[in-house]
Amino acid sequence: MKLRIAFHYAIKYVPFRCFNDRTAIGAGETEVEIREVSSRDAQVAFRVGNHNGFDSYGANDHIFDRKPDGGMRDVRAHEGRLYVEAENVEGLQGRIDADVNGTIFAPCKARVDLVNDPRHGRKVTTLEAIRREQREPLKSADDDKGAAMADSLRKRASQLLIVDGVIYQRCVEPVLKMDIQYGRRAYVAPRPKPDHIGWDHREVWGDDRDALFEKLADARLLLDSPLGNGSGEPVDMRTTFEVVDPRYSVFDGTAHDVNNLAIRTLGIMTSSAEGLPREALDTMYVLRDALADASGRATPRLINALREVSLLTRDVSDPQRLKLAAAAENRRRSIYTHDYRGGIAAQRAKAYEDDVCGEAAGTAMEAIHRWEARPGSGWEDRAGPASSHRKGTGRCRELLSPGQIVDACHAAGVDPSPVLAAASSGKRIYQVSDGPSHASAHAIGTMDADGTVVPVGKRLPEDRVMDLLHGIAEAADTAMHTAYDMMPMR
Amino acid sequence: MTRLTIPTLYNADFKRPKKRTVESVLMQGSVEVQLRDLDDAEAPVVHIVGDTYQPMTSDMYTEVRRHNPFPVTKNGPCPVRSVDGKLYARRWQLGDPDRTAHLLAAGGALDVHYRDGQGATVMGLRKPSSERETYASRAEAEAARGPFREWDDQYARTVAAIQRRCEDMLVVDGWIYDLVGEPVLSVQPDDNGVRVFLGQASPPVGPYRHGNDHGKTNVSIRFGIDQLPRALDTAERLARAMGTKVVNHAVIELVSPWAVRFRGERERIRQVAIDTLTWGKGRLSSLPAAAGLAWHDLASAISDVDQVNPRVIEALRRIDSLRRVADEEIERFDGDGHAGIRNYELSERERQDKLTLDSLSLALDLWDTRENRGIEWVDGGLNASATFEGDYVAYEILSLPQADRLGQRMGRSLDDLAADAASGKGHLIAVENASGIAGVAYVSRCDGDLEVLGTVTSHGSKPPQAVLDIAVRHVREAAVHVNDMDAALEDFGI
Numbered sequence: 001m002k003l004r005i006a007f008h009y010a011i012k013y014v015p016f017r018c019f020n021d022r023t024a025i026g027a028g029e030t031e032v033e034i035r036e037v038s039s040r041d042a043q044v045a046f047r048v049g050n051h052n053g054f055d056s057y058g059a060n061d062h063i064f065d066r067k068p069d070g071g072m073r074d075v076r077a078h079e080g081r082l083y084v085e086a087e088n089v090e091g092l093q094g095r096i097d098a099d100v101n102g103t104i105f106a107p108c109k110a111r112v113d114l115v116n117d118p119r120h121g122r123k124v125t126t127l128e129a130i131r132r133e134q135r136e137p138l139k140s141a142d143d144d145k146g147a148a149m150a151d152s153l154r155k156r157a158s159q160l161l162i163v164d165g166v167i168y169q170r171c172v173e174p175v176l177k178m179d180i181q182y183g184r185r186a187y188v189a190p191r192p193k194p195d196h197i198g199w200d201h202r203e204v205w206g207d208d209r210d211a212l213f214e215k216l217a218d219a220r221l222l223l224d225s226p227l228g229n230g231s232g233e234p235v236d237m238r239t240t241f242e243v244v245d246p247r248y249s250v251f252d253g254t255a256h257d258v259n260n261l262a263i264r265t266l267g268i269m270t271s272s273a274e275g276l277p278r279e280a281l282d283t284m285y286v287l288r289d290a291l292a293d294a295s296g297r298a299t300p301r302l303i304n305a306l307r308e309v310s311l312l313t314r315d316v317s318d319p320q321r322l323k324l325a326a327a328a329e330n331r332r333r334s335i336y337t338h339d340y341r342g343g344i345a346a347q348r349a350k351a352y353e354d355d356v357c358g359e360a361a362g363t364a365m366e367a368i369h370r371w372e373a374r375p376g377s378g379w380e381d382r383a384g385p386a387s388s389h390r391k392g393t394g395r396c397r398e399l400l401s402p403g404q405i406v407d408a409c410h411a412a413g414v415d416p417s418p419v420l421a422a423a424s425s426g427k428r429i430y431q432v433s434d435g436p437s438h439a440s441a442h443a444i445g446t447m448d449a450d451g452t453v454v455p456v457g458k459r460l461p462e463d464r465v466m467d468l469l470h471g472i473a474e475a476a477d478t479a480m481h482t483a484y485d486m487m488p489m490r
Numbered sequence: 491m492t493r494l495t496i497p498t499l500y501n502a503d504f505k506r507p508k509k510r511t512v513e514s515v516l517m518q519g520s521v522e523v524q525l526r527d528l529d530d531a532e533a534p535v536v537h538i539v540g541d542t543y544q545p546m547t548s549d550m551y552t553e554v555r556r557h558n559p560f561p562v563t564k565n566g567p568c569p570v571r572s573v574d575g576k577l578y579a580r581r582w583q584l585g586d587p588d589r590t591a592h593l594l595a596a597g598g599a600l601d602v603h604y605r606d607g608q609g610a611t612v613m614g615l616r617k618p619s620s621e622r623e624t625y626a627s628r629a630e631a632e633a634a635r636g637p638f639r640e641w642d643d644q645y646a647r648t649v650a651a652i653q654r655r656c657e658d659m660l661v662v663d664g665w666i667y668d669l670v671g672e673p674v675l676s677v678q679p680d681d682n683g684v685r686v687f688l689g690q691a692s693p694p695v696g697p698y699r700h701g702n703d704h705g706k707t708n709v710s711i712r713f714g715i716d717q718l719p720r721a722l723d724t725a726e727r728l729a730r731a732m733g734t735k736v737v738n739h740a741v742i743e744l745v746s747p748w749a750v751r752f753r754g755e756r757e758r759i760r761q762v763a764i765d766t767l768t769w770g771k772g773r774l775s776s777l778p779a780a781a782g783l784a785w786h787d788l789a790s791a792i793s794d795v796d797q798v799n800p801r802v803i804e805a806l807r808r809i810d811s812l813r814r815v816a817d818e819e820i821e822r823f824d825g826d827g828h829a830g831i832r833n834y835e836l837s838e839r840e841r842q843d844k845l846t847l848d849s850l851s852l853a854l855d856l857w858d859t860r861e862n863r864g865i866e867w868v869d870g871g872l873n874a875s876a877t878f879e880g881d882y883v884a885y886e887i888l889s890l891p892q893a894d895r896l897g898q899r900m901g902r903s904l905d906d907l908a909a910d911a912a913s914g915k916g917h918l919i920a921v922e923n924a925s926g927i928a929g930v931a932y933v934s935r936c937d938g939d940l941e942v943l944g945t946v947t948s949h950g951s952k953p954p955q956a957v958l959d960i961a962v963r964h965v966r967e968a969a970v971h972v973n974d975m976d977a978a979l980e981d982f983g984i
Contacts, residue, residue: 270775273782274789281786285779324878325794331924332796344767344793 001034007110009149016136027124028146032157042078042163047242048174048188064188083161083168108152175251176219181210187239191251194407212257217249218375225373252403254374258298261367262291268360275351283308299383309364312357322349389472396468399429411442422446432465445469492525492661496591502643515631518624521649523656533571533662538743539673540567541688559670560688567741578660578667600655674752675721678710683734684725691752712754716745751890753862756798762853763792765846784808794876795885813847865890870914874968884964887918900948907932907944919961929953931961
C-alpha cells in the first residue's frame with residue numbers, strides 16, 4: 001500500500017559572523033510503501049491484552065495493551081519476525097494528512113506543531129528565503145531537502161505490515177513481566193535486550209531492575225512459584241494472554257533473572273565490603289568469580305555460590321565486641337577525622353546493625369527460588385566450573401538453553417533451527433564473539449561428545465573461532481583440576 | 491637556680507564607657523623565671539650528635555627546633571644530657587642575663603603549644619604588625635585612649651605559661667638546655683637525593699601534636715641513633731633504586747647504647763599497614779580473593795588497638811607475596827605481547843600504589859633484619875589484637891617506647907616489668923577504658939597455670955580483680971589460638 005506523507009524537517013544554518021547555528025523549518029513530501037501479506041503468510045503466534053489504565057511511560061510499554069474496543073491484540077510471525085496489531089488501515093491516508101504525529105508514524109516526529117499559527121510566529125520556509133532575508137551571505141548552511149526525514153519514514157514503513165486490512169508493527173517477543181518491589185503486578189511486556197549486547201557489563205535499567213521475566217509459554221511456573229502466588233501476597237494479574245504458537249516463545253527468563261538478582265546480591269555485598277565478616281567476604285569473592293564465569297547465563301557454579309550466600313546470617317560470635325571495638329576506635333581517632341581507617345571497626349559495627357549479610361542472603365534466596373521455578377528445558381547441568389573463556393578481546397561461552405541459542409543465532413546471522421536440533425541431539429553449543437563489547441562480531445560453534453569442533457556462522461574468521469573454542473575446552477579442563485587444588489584451607 | 495627577667499608582650503581587653511564592643515591593646519611587661527641549675531654528675535652527657543643541615547637563621551627558634559633539633563654550631567655537635575629519663579639538648583650560652591632573656595623572648599623559644607592550651611598566646615617580643623603602641627600599665631593606656639569601663643588583661647596567664655615553659659629548661663655548665671625527644675636517624679628521599687638527618691623520636695611539644703603520631707603520615711624511615719651503618723645502608727639501597735645520591739647530614743660523636751630506646755621498624759610497619767589499608771579500601775571488590783582476605787585480616791589486626799602485633803606482620807607478608815606473584819604474571823603477559831596491561835604510562839594513582847607496595851617490601855625486609863633485643867619483642871607476642879569486656883580493652887605491650895608512654899601516662903615506671911616481658915618469660919598486658927589506664931599486669935605461666943606476677947597502676951595500689959581477670963583472659967584466649975594451630979599442624983603431620 002502506498003502512502004503520501006507531507007512532513008516538516010530542520011534546516012540548519014549559521015549566519016554571517018555568528019558562532020551558533022539556527023534552525024528553521026522546511027517542508028517536504030515523500031511516498032512510502034507498506035507491505036501487504038496474506039494471513040496465511042503471517043500466522044498468529046500470540047494473543048495479548050494488558051488491562052488498560054495502568055501507569056507506565058516507556059516508549060513501547062503500551063503496544064501490548066488491549067485495543068480501544070476491549071479486544072485482544074494479535075501478534076503475528078512473518079519471516080521469523082514478530083508483528084503486533086497496531087491500528088486499522090481504513091482512512092490512514094486521511095489521518096496522515098490531518099496529523100502524521102497521531103498515527104503509526106508518530107516515532108518519526110515528522111511534523112512540528114503550531115507551524116504557521118499566527119500566534120506563534122513559526123513558519124515553513126526554504127533556504128533561498130533565508131538567504132534573501134539575511135543581508136550578508138551565510139557562513140554555512142545544511143539543508144538536505146528532507147532526505148533524512150524521508151528515509152526515517154521509509155524505514156518506519158518497512159517495519160509495518162498490513163494483514164487483512166489491519167496494520168501490524170514490528171515488536172520483540174512479548175514476555176510476562178512481574179514486578180517484585182511494588183505489589184507484584186504482572187503484565188505482558190517486550191522482552192529485555194538480549195545479553196550479548198552488553199555481555200561484558202550487563203546492566204538492567206529502569207523498571208526492569210525490579211522485575212522478573214518469563215516467556216509466555218512457561219509464565220505459569222513463575223506465577224505459581226514462591227516469588228509469585230506462593231509468596232503469600234497474590235499476584236496482581238493485569239493481563240490476559242494466549243500462546244498460539246509456542247515456537248516463538250523462547251526467551252530465557254531464568255538466566256536473565258538469576259543473573260540480575262546475583263548482580264544485585266553482589267552489589268549489596270561490595271558496597272559494604274570493608275565491614276563484612278570474614279566468611280561473608282570469602283563468599284563474596286566466590287560469588288564474584290562465579291558471576292564472571294556465568295557471563296549472562298545461570299550456571300550450576302553461580303547457583304552454588306548463591307546458595308552459599310543465602311546461608312549467611314549476621315550472627316557473629318560476639319556482637320558486643322563489634323560495638324566496643326568501634327567505641328575504642330572512636331576514642332583513639334579523636335580529632336583526626338581524616339585518619340586512614342575511616343573507622344574500620346565502625347564500619348563493621350554498622351554492617352552488623354544494617355544486617356548486610358541478611359539482606360544479601362535474602363536476595364540470593366530470591367535468585368534460588370527463581371532458579372527452582374525454571375521451565376527445565378535447558379542443559380545447565382552440562383556446564384562445568386569453567387564454562388566461559390576470554391582471551392584478549394575474544395570471548396566464548398557455552399549456551400545452556402534454547403532461548404540463549406536463539407539469541408546467539410540472531411546475533412551471528414544463523415538460522416536457529418538446525419542448531420537447536422543439534423543441541424537436543426547431545427552436541428554442546430558455544431557462542432564466540434570478538435571485538436569491543438558494543439560492536440562485537442558473533443559466531444556459533446558446536447562440539448561433539450568426542451571434542452570435534454565445528455564452527456557455524458560466517459561473521460568471524462574461522463581460525464579465530466577455532467582458537468577460542470579450543471581455549472574454552474582447555475580452560476574447562478584446567479578448572480577441573482584446580483577446583484580440587486583450591487579447596488579452602490581453614 | 492638561675493633567675494632571668496624575660497620581657498614579654500601580652501594583650502588586654504577593655505570596653506569604653508556606654509559601649510558594648512570589646513577592644514584590645516598591646517601591653518608590655520616582664521616575667522621572672524627560675525631555671526634549674528644542675529651539675530655534670532646530675533645531668534650526664536649521653537649523646538653528642540649533630541645535624542649539619544641548617545635551613546634557616548637561628549632567630550626563628552621554633553622553626554629550627556622543628557626542622558633541626560640537634561644543630562651543629564660553631565661549638566660543634568650538640569650534647570644531649572639525660573635527667574630522670576628525659577633528654578635535654580644544648581641551646582644557648584648563659585652570658586649577660588638581660589641579653590639571654592632577650593634572646594629567649596625574641597626567638598620564639600617560649601611559644602606555648604597546644605599541649606598547654608591556647609588561652610594565653612605568648613608573643614615574646616614579636617609585635618603583631620597591626621599594633622603600633624605598647625603600654626606598660628592600664629593608666630598609661632587610658633591616658634592614650636580615653637577612659638575604660640572594663641579591663642581584662644592576660645598578664646597572669648602569660649606569666650603562668652612562660653614559667654611552665656621554663657620548667658622544660660636546665661642550666662648546666664653555663665649553657666641552657668632544652669627538653670627534646672630522643673634523637674633518631676631519619677632516611678628520607680626528596681628532590682635532592684636521599685637525605686640522612688637527625689630527628690626526634692616524638693617531639694615533647696609541638697602545635698597540634700599531643701606527642702603521639704596519630705593522624706600523621708610519616709614518610710621517612712627512622713633508625714635508632716646507634717644504627718648509623720644500617721641507616722646509611724638503607725639510604726644507599728633507596729638511592730640505587732631511585733637513581734639518586736645519598737646526602738648525609740648526621741654527625742655522631744658519642745652514643746650511649748644504654749640510653750637508646752628507639753627502633754624504627756615497628757613504626758615503619760605500622761605506617762605501611764596504614765598505607766596498605768588505604769590502598770585496598772576502595773578496591774576490595776576487585777582484588778584477588780586471597781589478597782582481599784589478607785586485607786581483611788590486616789584490618790582486624792590493627793583496628794582494635796593501633797599497634798603492630800604478629801597478626802599484622804603475617805597479613806602484610808601475605809599481601810606482599812601475592813603482590814610479587816601478580817607482578818610476575820603481568821610481566822609474563824607483556825612477554826607474550828598481549829594487548830597492553832602495562833603498555834601505557836602509569837597514572838598518578840597507580841604510581842602512588844606502586845610506591846605503597848614497594849615500601850611494603852622494604853619495610854618487611856627491614857623488619858626481618860632488625861636487631862631489637864630488649865627494645866621490642868613483637869616476635870614473642872601473643873597472636874591476638876585485643877580483648878574487649880565491659881568498657882575495658884586489654885592489649886599486650888610489645889615495646890619499650892610503648893611501655894614508656896604508658897608509664898608516663900600513669901606517672902610510674904614500667905621498666906622492670908618490661909625487661910621481664912622482653913626476656914620472653916611472660917606477657918605485659920595493659921587494660922584501659924575511656925577514663926584512662928586501669929592497670930598494667932605482668933602475666934606469666936607457672937606450673938601450667940596463668941598467674942599475675944606484677945602490677946602497676948597510677949594510684950599505686952593493686953588494680954581491681956576484674957581488671958586482672960581481663961588481662962589473664964586475654965593471654966589465655968590468645969594461647970588457645972596458638973594451641974589450635976599446633977593441633978592443626980599435627981593433624982597434617984608437621
